[in-house]
Amino acid sequence: MAVLWLVLLAGLPVFFLGVLLWAVLEHFRTAQVPRGLQHAAKVRCLHCVFLYAMAVGNILEKLRICSMPRFVHFLHDRLSIKNNREVVVTDLRFGTIPVRLFRPKAASSSPRRGILFYHGGASIFGSLDSYHNVCSFLARETDSVLLSVGYRKAPEHHYPVAITDCLNASIYFLKTLEAYGVDPSRVVACGDSIGGMIVAIITQTLVGRTDLPQLRAQVLVYPVIQAINLQLPSFQQNQNVPFLSLQLMMTCVCSYLAIDLSWKDAILKGACIPRDFWNKYRKWLSSDNLPKRFRTKGQQPETLAPFNEAAYLETKHILDVENAPLIAEDKIIAQLPEAFLVSCELDMLRDDSLLYKKRLEDQGVRVTWYHVEDGFHGCLVLFDKKFFSFPCSLNIMNAVVSYVKGL
Template sequence: MSVLLRSFPVFDPHFVMMRATVLLMVIVTGLIGYYVYVPIPNTVSEPWKLMLLDATFRGVQDMCHLAQQVGLGHHLKALNFVITMFEMLAPQSSETVEVSDTSFDGVQVRVFEPKKVDGELKRSIIYIHGGGWALGSARMRSYDHLCRKMAKDMNAVLVSIEYRLVPEVHFPEQLNDAYSATKYFLQPEVLSQYSVDPNRIAVSGDSAGGNLAAAVTQQLVVDSSIKFQLKLQALIYPVLQALDFNTPSYQQNMATPILYKHVMARFWLEYLNGDPSFVQAMLVNNHTASNLSQLTSVRAHLNWTNLLPQSLIKNYKPVIQVMGSPQVIKALPALLDPRAAPLIADKGILQLLPRAYILTCEHDILRDDGIMYAKRLEDAGIEVTLDHYEDGFHGAMIFALPPTNFDVGNRIMNNYINWLDKNL
């Protein structure tokens, strides 16, 4: 009698572990891919690199928000710590540029002085860094590199302002710092100390720094105590208003890295020390509804149907709420203050301003802020150079060093410096 023997699979723990590991890797890879991937127009410079940069930035932001929720401090303070942790540089002079940290009227500044001696007075640029009035530093590697390069290439004295940030201070303290340092530098004895030609001085800044640069320029032209005025203002993708979050560029780029529509609204609320719950009202322009009489005098300054070319308007429509709540404007009157929103300044002020260079990027929610300001300046009789980058994105210029160096960032930086070199 034969016995039928049945074979059973032998349990192999190593095989099970391997399968579990592979499955876990697939899941993790999928989650990372889901987090990293965002739809980016293929006309953006190096889209995959931008995608990875954006994912990193969003990841750090999420961790900082979590830190605030568990009571470890304000998320923007934590975010700035992370951003600057590996970026902060002590003043390091080179063979061509002497770098020093000092203070102008109590405001910290970093000064870059070319060592080349030619017996003539030098040009000068006052630079104000970006970062939503809450992030960044004049001592960061990226801004140190930019100002050092400008000093060297242009044989110019660079003054990079280290203004105070949110959450320690709010509007108008950032502007007060920038203005105080600029006004101090424009004193004849200080200009003489740094061998600067008083007739060849510019102010410049990127993003929120562009906002402060524009506001400083507007304040200087009405300050009767100023003996020397600026020759140029150079604004790099500036943020200039918070009354319309639905311009064509806001609609087109609301989800384009690295500056999102909702993030910009939150930066504004932090800067103006507003209630975070106002975000949604601002995103749908409920704070600028047509029934709010406070806006009557500034509506024309924001009418992008008249200020933008049809090539940018495309098929986008204005978002105008018929009935809105006056709550936001009432709580935040600075929304109607040109010191916070230089775009809404009266024409009488714009007519007094110096020649302008305004740089904009196609894939940037702030594109139209800069282009509308350029049109308003031109209508006021001011000569304007508008430098637009079809493959550019917000913040591109400061991403010019490894590992976050972008080709468009280097082009923007070089063209910006070349324009200043030719016109200052």
């Protein structure tokens, strides 16, 4: 028995080295690092670490030791939290929903600004811990009371759980602002990636609610706004850019919406979209709405595959407005608060931001747009990771801070 344990222990370094080698080879086989991306070597290194963590997590999941997302959370969270003496942090629960409250330590003579924050991570990754430093920085630099919502995620929980958790936590916070020293006229909703989508959904859902304070503004950082038209130029141009590839995105979308991965190709090709639906909403979903400089001559035209009714029945909730806030009716969009939109040139979701920008502006909503030429998806959370930080990460953080302070 002792010999067996020795053999296993001796084999572990070989196993982990083998997985690392696979991750490096997989990166160079599949990843595309664009010329416009600064610090390419650093990006390659970090992406290899990301692939390595996911590979080990998948192996542990197959061995029924722990799920892949839980393992990635464990690694990420160990690197995340930094104590900030200028911010008081309190873990709370609104019912069953874990939330984290960030309040500047310094006394204030008047109620502070409030920020509702919904983290990214494709509803699989991301947590209160992994976004702790982002929230602490925002609370301190904007002198705001920030509430970060720890919504439930896939694979254990699927749509609409994350939205319901965020909506319920937001309503509770808005009803009790006085208890937290928050000015009801200065509450901002903020989020990145799927958190940006949640911002859009929450602001749309709260339109017309006279029993709650009106949100002052919405901040959406490289949000996912729809998963209907996946043939937009940014999807074609950036589908293999680290850290959000088309393959990973489809895995996350299917996991979040509880759709079997076998329908992935039907979603990508538009076979699940009824023609009357496309004819109605094409005016908002098409790349024709993008500025010319974001459309390239070499891009493939948007063509829908022949309609597949079985695919539609299995995936039709992709067409719900709660999963595609871009297609909300004009009367809803026109009542939304002003917006701050961040898009990254090297992000597959870049065009979602641009489509939503036009959608808002067409209905008279004031939009401040911040475009990052060297930005990539997920860079926000790296703003303070020292060697693994990037100029674009801090630039986005500073831009969000500057916007919020100006409200």
